[in-house]
Amino acid sequence: MRWKIAALAAATACLVAATVGVLVHRWTADDVRDRAEARAVNALYSAADVYRRTGALSDGAELDPAGLPTALRHPADDRRHTAYDGRVEGNLGPSVWGAQRTGGPGSPVLAVQINMGPDLHTLRELDMTMVTASLIALAAATPLSVYGAGLLARRLRRVARTAARISGGDFDARTGPTPGGDEVADIAATVDLMADTLSRRLQTERRFTADVAHELRTPVGGLLAASDLLGPGETEDLIRTRVRDLRGLVEDLLEISRLDAGAERPLRARVPLGAVVSEAVARTGLDTELTLTEDGPAQNAAAGPAGASVETDPRRLERIIGNLVVNAHRHGAAPVQVTVRGRTVVVRDHGPGFPQDLLLHGPRRFHTGARERGAGHGLGLTIALGQARVLGAELRLDNAPDGGAVAALHLPA
Numbered sequence: 001m002r003w004k005i006a007a008l009a010a011a012t013a014c015l016v017a018a019t020v021g022v023l024v025h026r027w028t029a030d031d032v033r034d035r036a037e038a039r040a041v042n043a044l045y046s047a048a049d050v051y052r053r054t055g056a057l058s059d060g061a062e063l064d065p066a067g068l069p070t071a072l073r074h075p076a077d078d079r080r081h082t083a084y085d086g087r088v089e090g091n092l093g094p095s096v097w098g099a100q101r102t103g104g105p106g107s108p109v110l111a112v113q114i115n116m117g118p119d120l121h122t123l124r125e126l127d128m129t130m131v132t133a134s135l136i137a138l139a140a141a142t143p144l145s146v147y148g149a150g151l152l153a154r155r156l157r158r159v160a161r162t163a164a165r166i167s168g169g170d171f172d173a174r175t176g177p178t179p180g181g182d183e184v185a186d187i188a189a190t191v192d193l194m195a196d197t198l199s200r201r202l203q204t205e206r207r208f209t210a211d212v213a214h215e216l217r218t219p220v221g222g223l224l225a226a227s228d229l230l231g232p233g234e235t236e237d238l239i240r241t242r243v244r245d246l247r248g249l250v251e252d253l254l255e256i257s258r259l260d261a262g263a264e265r266p267l268r269a270r271v272p273l274g275a276v277v278s279e280a281v282a283r284t285g286l287d288t289e290l291t292l293t294e295d296g297p298a299q300n301a302a303a304g305p306a307g308a309s310v311e312t313d314p315r316r317l318e319r320i321i322g323n324l325v326v327n328a329h330r331h332g333a334a335p336v337q338v339t340v341r342g343r344t345v346v347v348r349d350h351g352p353g354f355p356q357d358l359l360l361h362g363p364r365r366f367h368t369g370a371r372e373r374g375a376g377h378g379l380g381l382t383i384a385l386g387q388a389r390v391l392g393a394e395l396r397l398d399n400a401p402d403g404g405a406v407a408a409l410h411l412p413a
Contacts, residue, residue, distance in 0.1 A: 162191055266389075281321065
């Protein structure tokens with residue numbers, strides 16, 4: 001934008017200089033011609049007076065000269081007339097003729113010629129002076145325009161960086177007071193006001209989620225205890241399953257509220273990645289293909305743990321892998337494959353894949369995306385992403401070219 005503003009300023013300066021130059025040139029040229037006509041009239045008046053009194057011609061006066069313009073050769077009356085002659089002959093440039101009959105019709109025409117060459121030479125010098133002055137002014141104005149545009153661009157970039165940080169999840173980012181009192185300052189103040197409003201709404205939402213989860217935890221625990229007292233039967237199993245699902249939802253809400261509040265802190269330990277992933281997959285109890293690789297060829301999980309030794313929080317890592325595997329089985333299709341390669345864990349299913357809205361904007365709580373992805377409360381991927389941020393890991397969601405959702409977790413070195 002800085003160069004566009006500078007180019008616009010330079011173009012404006014050129015346009016102004018050209019307009020002023022043309023106007024000054026036209027005004028000066030008209031003035032030169034008017035003064036030449038006035039001189040021709042005065043010289044003709046003096047020559048006519050001398051001719052009437054003495055019958056002789058004064059300096060510069062001629063009778064019926066050969067170069068007299070056609071419009072003046074046969075004047076209709078005995079008044080003084082002028083005409084512009086643009087011919088250039090030798091050192092004689094464009095000129096203005098003055099002519100008048102010396103007597104009645106058919107009498108000779110007395111004429112004088114006023115050379116405009118010196119005045120037009122002065123006009124050309126004026127044009128060159130204006131062109132030189134315009135170029136000097138343009139050379140001085142362009143750096144100033146670039147500098148001024150740079151100041152404006154820096155202020156706008158500062159506001160843009162703040163907006164980008166807010167969009168990335170840093171709701172404490174603010175532009176702060178912006179000097180100038182202009183439109184840029186208004187934009188900065190609007191962005192800060194938007195961030196304040198958004199932060200308050202998110203805090204209200206998070207506080208509500210945390211309060212609801214805490215309030216539900218006790219009665220749900222009581223329901224779970226009461227369901228264990230029920231006798232065996234199909235109805236009792238259904239009640240226990242629903243209560244356990246409800247307890248899982250409450251625990252997920254509590255976990256999300258802690259992640260939102262930034263209260264989660266990892267307890268790191270150096271562990272073999274393959275063993276942690278194997279245990280996480282086994283805890284799900286779902287039919288999942290697990291492949292552990294090192295620098296060499298892949299091997300089956302039954303052959304023993306493989307993969308790099310990483311320093312991480314194993315409990316949180318198991319939580320991430322478990323959520324990804326459960327999400328793949330719930331919303332995808334078999335076979336579900338988990339591959340450990342170096343410090344990367346890839347979970348893939350062969351279902352319809354992640355919806356485009358999820359890939360563009362990320363997972364949203366209580367939103368499962370496309371209808372064909374199945375039912376659910378949409379918290380699994382949200383928790384996985386939150387726990388990955390706590391570990392300093394990167395979780396990428398994508399779709400395989402041949403179909404299916406792919407979630408790749410890259411652990412830091």
